[in-house]
Amino acid sequence: xxxxxxxxxxxxxxxxxxxxxxxxxxxxxxxxxxxxxxxxxxxxxxxxxxxxxxxxxxxxxxxxxxxxxxxxxxxxxxxxxxxxxxxxxxxxxxxxxxxxxxxxxxxxxxxxxxxxxxxxxxxxxxxxxxxxxxxxxxxxxxxxxxxxxxxxxxxxxxxxxxxxxxxxxxxxxxxxxxxxxxxxxxxxxxxxxxxxxxxxxxxxxxxxxxxxxxxxxxxxxxxxxxxxxxxxxxxxxxxxxxxxxxxxxxxxxxxxxxxxxxxxxxxxxxxxxxxxxxxxxxxxxxxxxxxxxxxxxxxxxxx
Numbered sequence: 488x489x490x491x492x493x494x495x496x497x498x499x500x501x502x503x504x505x506x507x508x509x510x511x512x513x514x515x516x517x518x519x520x521x522x523x524x525x526x527x528x529x530x531x532x533x534x535x536x537x538x539x540x541x542x543x544x545x546x547x548x549x550x551x552x553x554x555x556x557x558x559x560x561x562x563x564x565x566x567x568x569x570x571x572x573x574x575x576x577x578x579x580x581x582x583x584x585x586x587x588x589x590x591x592x593x594x595x596x597x598x599x600x601x602x603x604x605x606x607x608x609x610x611x612x613x614x615x616x617x618x619x620x621x622x623x624x625x626x627x628x629x630x631x632x633x634x635x636x637x638x639x640x641x642x643x644x645x646x647x648x649x650x651x652x653x654x655x656x657x658x659x660x661x662x663x664x665x666x667x668x669x670x671x672x673x674x675x676x677x678x679x680x681x682x683x684x685x686x687x688x689x690x691x692x693x694x695x696x697x698x699x700x701x702x703x704x705x706x707x708x709x710x711x712x713x714x715x716x717x718x719x720x721x722x723x724x725x726x727x728x729x730x731x732x733x734x735x736x737x738x739x740x741x742x743x744x745x746x747x748x749x750x751x752x753x754x755x756x757x758x759x760x761x762x763x764x765x766x767x768x769x770x771x772x773x774x775x776x777x778x779x780x781x782x783x784x785x786x787x788x789x790x
Contacts, residue, residue, distance in 0.1 A: 496508060518571075519561045519563055519567075520555070520559060520561060520571075524559050525571070525575065527558075528551070528555065528571065528575070529575045529576075529577065531546075531551075531554070532546055532551070532572065532575075532577060533577075536550070541554075548565040548566075548568040548569050548572075549565050551568045551572075552564070552565050552567075552568050555568070581636075583732075586729040588728065588729045589729045589730065589732075590727060590728070590729070590730075593727040593728075593730070594727055594730050594732065594733055596727075597726065597727050597730070597733060598733070598785035599785075601785055601786060601787070602787070602788055604724060605618065605700055605724065605788050608700070608722050608723065608724050609698065609700070609722050610698075610722060612719070613698045613722065616696060616697055616698050617694065617696065617697040617698075618697065618698055618699075618700055618788045619663050619665065619666065619693060619694065619697050619698070619699045619700065620663065620664070620665060620699075620700055620702065620786045620787070620788070621661050621662065621663045621689060621699045621700065621701045621702065622661060622662055622664075622701075622702050622703070622734055622735050622736050622781060622786075623659070623660065623661035623685070623689070623701050623702070623703040623736060624660060624661075624703060624704065624734055624736035624737065624739075624740070625657050625658065625659050625660070625677055625706075626657070626658045626660065626740045626743075626744075627655050627656075627657055627658075627677075628655060628656055628657075628658055628744075628748055628759060628762070628763050629652075629653060629654055629655025629656065629753075629759060630650040630651075630652040630653060630654050630655065630752070630753055630759070631649070631650055631651060631652065631653055631655075632649060632650060632744075632748065632749055632750075632751060633744050633745075633748070633749050634647050634649065634749060634750075635647075635744070635745040635746075635749045635750070636745075647749075647750050648750060648751075648752055650752050650753070654753075654755075654756055654759065655759065656673050656674065656675060656756070656759050656760055656763060657673070657674050657675070657676060657677045657681070658671060658673055658763045658767065659671060659672045659673070659674060659681060659682070659684075659685040659688075660736060660739065660740075660767065661685070661689050661701065661736070662735070662736065662739065662777050662780075662781045663692075663699070663777075664735065664777055664778050664780075664781035664782045664783070664786075665778075666694070666774075667774025667775065667777045667778045668692055668771065668774065668777065669692075669767070669770060669771045669777060670685070670688045670689040670691070670692040671685075671688070671767045672684050672685050672688050673760050673763050673764065675756075677706075677708060678708055679707075679708045679713065679714045679715050680714075681708070682708045682709065682715060683714075683715065683716045686701075686715075686716065686717060686718055686721060687718065689701065689718075689721060690718035690720055690721055693720050693721070697720070698720050698721070698722060699720060699721045699722070700722050700724055700788075701721055701722070701723050701724070702724050702725075702726060702733075702734065702786070703723065703724075703725065703726065703734070704725065704726050704730075704731070704734065705725045705726065705728060709723065709725065711723065733783075735780060735781040735782075735783060736781075738780050738781070739770065739780055739781065742770075742780060743766045743767075743769075743770065747762070747765070747766035747769055748762060748763070748766055
């Protein structure tokens with residue numbers, strides 16, 4: 488070591504003892520924005536831009552760089568903006584579709600009043616019986632499949648096969664997260680007749696002496712009063728309009744599409760049926776997977 492370093496050590500030891508010899512890490516350059524300004528930046532990013540006033544439909548680092556300069560009179564590089572966003576716990580994600588007619592208040596009310604809603608739809612004969620919470624939905628699976636995220640070199644755009652034909656099937660699925668089980672059928676079309684078959688399959692999976700509360704959306708083939716035949720051990724509860732966020736079956740479909748039903752080419756209808764059957768069996772062979780994907784804290788008859 489040089490003489491100056493040794494001299495510094497001696498002075499630190501004399502002033503603080505052995506603890507004074509611990510390595511001192513530089514604090515680096517102070518952040519150009521204050522804590523309050525960083526919080527404001529995070530809120531700005533999460534809220535998203537206003538197309539009319541901000542003249543962009545999504546934030547890029549270059550847009551945020553200009554916004555920071557305008558709001559806080561601080562000039563930094565795009566790279567610095569990216570570092571700040573990661574420091575704030577933000578990352579690039581693909582947004583989920585959000586219907587413009589979605590009523591967030593109605594969704595919150597549905598979750599808050601779930602136990603009361605269950606009481607209203609359960610038949611009188613359900614008194615004293617265990618109640619199983621089920622979620623149901625349908626998914627179209629066909630030759631014109633979907634793509635999923637994959638690992639690839641930075642800056643590349645990896646190819647993934649996608650068929651341009653249109654043959655498809657409809658996978659009717661339902662899960663009971665509490666029991667970690669599911670019930671599904673594969674049909675060529677979505678209609679009341681197919682829904683009746685699915686209800687029979689769910690009914691066969693309900694525990695003896697229990698009644699299943701099946702939560703689903705308000706599609707026409709889910710409505711009673713017509714040709715829909717609901718078994719005695721099933722009661723239906725419909726979600727608020729435009730509320731797929733409340734149905735964990737949407738997460739099930741996303742999981743199966745990303746892990747079992749993408750990057751494949753099916754030459755015949757039977758190939759699609761077989762692929763759907765394998766994907767569903769993969770899901771139901773692991774009860775913990777169903778519980779992890781489908782569990783919702785608000786979906787309880789105990790409130």
